[in-house]
Amino acid sequence: MTSPSPSASTPRSEQAPGAATPRHAPHELLGLTSPAYGGDYNPEQWDEATFAEDLELMAEAGVNLVSLGIFSWARLEPREGVYELDWLVEIVNRLHEAGIAVDLATATASPPAWMATDHPESLPMNADGVRLGLGSRQQYCPSSTVYRERSAALAAALAERLGDHPGVVMWHIGNEYGCHIAECFCPACARAFRDWLADRYGDVERLNAAWGTDFWSQRYTSLEQVAPPAAMPTFPNPAQMLDWRRFSDHQLRSLMEAEARILRQRSTRPVTTNFMGDFPATDYWRWAEALDIISDDSYPDPADPAAAHEVAWAGDLMRGLAGGRPWILMEQAPSAVQWRRRNSPKRPGQLLLWSLARVAHGADGVLQFQWRQSRQGAETFHSGMVPHAGRDSRTWEETVDTGQALTRLGPVLGKPVRAEAALVLDWESQWALSTAIGPVEVGERFEAARAWHRSLWEAGIATDIVPVGRSLEGYRLIIVPAVFIDRPALAGHLERAVAAGAQVVVVGPTGVVDVNAGAVLGGYLGSLRPLLGVWVTDHAALTGQVQQPDPRGALVNRLSRAVGTPAAETWTGLEAVSEPLRRVLDRMGTPAPDLRAGGWAEELRIDEAPEEAVTENTRAGQGRQAVEIVAVFDGRGGGADLAGRPAITRRTVGGAGAGWYVAADLDALSRAALLTLVCAHARLRPVVADLPDGVEAQRRGDILFLLNHSDRAAEVAGVVGTDLLSGQSCTGHVIVPPRSALVVR
Ligand code: GLA
Ligand code: ZN
Numbered sequence: 001m002t003s004p005s006p007s008a009s010t011p012r013s014e015q016a017p018g019a020a021t022p023r024h025a026p027h028e029l030l031g032l033t034s035p036a037y038g039g040d041y042n043p044e045q046w047d048e049a050t051f052a053e054d055l056e057l058m059a060e061a062g063v064n065l066v067s068l069g070i071f072s073w074a075r076l077e078p079r080e081g082v083y084e085l086d087w088l089v090e091i092v093n094r095l096h097e098a099g100i101a102v103d104l105a106t107a108t109a110s111p112p113a114w115m116a117t118d119h120p121e122s123l124p125m126n127a128d129g130v131r132l133g134l135g136s137r138q139q140y141c142p143s144s145t146v147y148r149e150r151s152a153a154l155a156a157a158l159a160e161r162l163g164d165h166p167g168v169v170m171w172h173i174g175n176e177y178g179c180h181i182a183e184c185f186c187p188a189c190a191r192a193f194r195d196w197l198a199d200r201y202g203d204v205e206r207l208n209a210a211w212g213t214d215f216w217s218q219r220y221t222s223l224e225q226v227a228p229p230a231a232m233p234t235f236p237n238p239a240q241m242l243d244w245r246r247f248s249d250h251q252l253r254s255l256m257e258a259e260a261r262i263l264r265q266r267s268t269r270p271v272t273t274n275f276m277g278d279f280p281a282t283d284y285w286r287w288a289e290a291l292d293i294i295s296d297d298s299y300p301d302p303a304d305p306a307a308a309h310e311v312a313w314a315g316d317l318m319r320g321l322a323g324g325r326p327w328i329l330m331e332q333a334p335s336a337v338q339w340r341r342r343n344s345p346k347r348p349g350q351l352l353l354w355s356l357a358r359v360a361h362g363a364d365g366v367l368q369f370q371w372r373q374s375r376q377g378a379e380t381f382h383s384g385m386v387p388h389a390g391r392d393s394r395t396w397e398e399t400v401d402t403g404q405a406l407t408r409l410g411p412v413l414g415k416p417v418r419a420e421a422a423l424v425l426d427w428e429s430q431w432a433l434s435t436a437i438g439p440v441e442v443g444e445r446f447e448a449a450r451a452w453h454r455s456l457w458e459a460g461i462a463t464d465i466v467p468v469g470r471s472l473e474g475y476r477l478i479i480v481p482a483v484f485i486d487r488p489a490l491a492g493h494l495e496r497a498v499a500a501g502a503q504v505v506v507v508g509p510t511g512v513v514d515v516n517a518g519a520v521l522g523g524y525l526g527s528l529r530p531l532l533g534v535w536v537t538d539h540a541a542l543t544g545q546v547q548q549p550d551p552r553g554a555l556v557n558r559l560s561r562a563v564g565t566p567a568a569e570t571w572t573g574l575e576a577v578s579e580p581l582r583r584v585l586d587r588m589g590t591p592a593p594d595l596r597a598g599g600w601a602e603e604l605r606i607d608e609a610p611e612e613a614v615t616e617n618t619r620a621g622q623g624r625q626a627v628e629i630v631a632v633f634d635g636r637g638g639g640a641d642l643a644g645r646p647a648i649t650r651r652t653v654g655g656a657g658a659g660w661y662v663a664a665d666l667d668a669l670s671r672a673a674l675l676t677l678v679c680a681h682a683r684l685r686p687v688v689a690d691l692p693d694g695v696e697a698q699r700r701g702d703i704l705f706l707l708n709h710s711d712r713a714a715e716v717a718g719v720v721g722t723d724l725l726s727g728q729s730c731t732g733h734v735i736v737p738p739r740s741a742l743v744v745r
Helices: 024-030 048-061 086-097 115-119 145-162 187-201 204-210 238-266 282-289 307-321 350-360 394-407 425-436 445-457 488-499 526-532 551-555 579-588 668-681
Strands: 036-041 064-066 101-105 168-172 295-297 326-331 362-370 419-423 463-467 477-481 503-507 534-541 571-576 595-606 624-637 646-653 658-660 663-667 695-700 703-708 714-722 727-738 740-744
Touching: 024 168, 024 362, 036 048, 036 326, 036 394, 048 086, 048 394, 064 086, 064 362, 086 101, 115 145, 168 488, 168 740, 187 204, 187 238, 204 238, 238 282, 238 425, 295 307, 295 663, 307 326, 307 445, 307 463, 350 394, 350 695, 350 703, 350 740, 362 394, 419 445, 445 463, 445 477, 445 503, 445 668, 477 488, 477 668, 477 740, 488 503, 488 526, 488 646, 488 658, 488 714, 503 526, 503 668, 526 534, 526 646, 526 658, 534 646, 571 579, 571 663, 579 668, 595 624, 595 646, 595 668, 658 668, 663 668, 703 714, 703 727, 714 740, 727 740
Parallel strands: 036 064, 036 362, 064 101, 101 168, 295 326, 326 362, 419 463, 419 477, 477 503, 503 658
Antiparallel strands: 534 595, 571 595, 571 624, 595 663, 624 646, 646 658, 695 703, 703 740, 714 727
């Protein structure tokens, strides 16, 4: 048996990303006097007359920024090594003359046909070994030498020609890296994976130790034997999967970083690449470090009642990725998309309302995909700011309204959102959780984090989203939802925050595996155990899978009909033990609602004696108290075997701070009840109290956004100032019409 050396168990690439690079606010970098407004502009689809009309329409709509050239490679380099850039320069010139700035793409998102036909090895390969062909977009392998060389050369050619052009204000590297091809299983990627592993582990024995290859006879005798986790007989090794995720992320990121370096050598303009919210394949905490401006593409479904939460979630995440600074919405749909099974248009007013919601959550620019709706191609029926119908259409009218509204929001630029609640988000933990075989079934998109963020949002609490490695100083409430990898650095930050009086709510499954996907031994929660005073011994999934294919069988199956199967339930009941939590529930209705959880529950053990030792994180005289049981499983539903066991606990440190642990997948009502109690301890107030249903409030600096997502006019009291949108003054009661907003200063 070989045990991993310290360097193998804590590899370099695992360390916290570190402080964000100093960045200026986007409005300074882009020279904005009001939020950026515009969209993807793909003029190569159109003739001269249309281009001339575009300039007029852009002026009418208040467009001040367009993203140009994102899918122009085939026109810019029609034959390998032969560039035709004049047409693009001409368009930049004319946009500049018209006062429209350009976010210039490096045009490397979709290679031209010649790359596929002359260099077929540049095409990506799926897990079944199939090369994916030409005819859509993004058909490149991220390890392909020719793709790397040609994309670098194109970025350089563009930067040399247009890097100092006064009309170019920002670089747009690639487009939505990984959107279609986030991993490639071709021989070049297998080679690159082995090189990456060699760099990470040094030798094959360290890899064997990290991956636990003594199980299932997976031991390697040479790194050359290791392959990507392509099609295989059954479950892959989770450590291999986790490293594959890291590698695939690294491979894409290295493409973006290579282009960023090339641009910076030739141009002083800031660089961005458009993120996709909480896209699962890319650890955007790492990506953000290489960018000057954070930008996002976001397509909430107008048919989803939680769509406005999607806007808030993505916005808070982007602000977090930007280190608290503003960011740019790079793409949203002017109305419907075309890629869902059913594509709902935005409802009247929703384009402006959601645009303002983006700004409320920290965006200093709102761009759409795309300026003019395509007449041909795969996105013909994706809305555009200029729709097929032309100016005489609701989409155009709302495009103009939105642009006009944004021109009045100059005072918002650069203003920070101040949140006292934080939610910890860790991409690697999500990878480890979703590639683990068990213990609980989760999706790919941070389900627990989204659920807790939504509860905070519904409660009106402004929230930051932060990575595991960052100091949590200054936050009064910190939620740690399903951070599956045990992160000692996070535990340290949390202990310091609690010692300073913060409420920390840890939600399972957290601290279950190490950085190599190996189980934490001696009780899950790992390094969080001293803070919380509890540890997890078992996970209990509630499967909701009742095995009853033959309902009349119970009449005759004397043996099996007597067997209890609580795990076949989809929910479990909890009982509030703490008097304050009972009071919260009492206030929520008559009769008071009960607490429930679904999906999974955990079996907890409690550290009996309070820990007397004062660690470096708890000041003298501020020792940890005994663990208080806030709620227990009450035996209803799937929790029968957990009856009476702790489900929610709290350990106070010093006088005020506390570490709470939640050992179940609480439903929305139970989360809301618990947060009411925790927020009271944290002395945390909503941005605006007692708002009517459907109304969201957010603040940026001295500016208050009142966003009415509902279908009814809403009355809000105590609003004083000037509505920047209408210019009207507010002197107390205001009426916010349905699906509209006030921006009050
Ligand atoms: C993504 C892409 C765009 C476009 C939109 C359509 O965001 O970046 O090029 O395809 O989807 O919704
Ligand atoms: Zn490949």
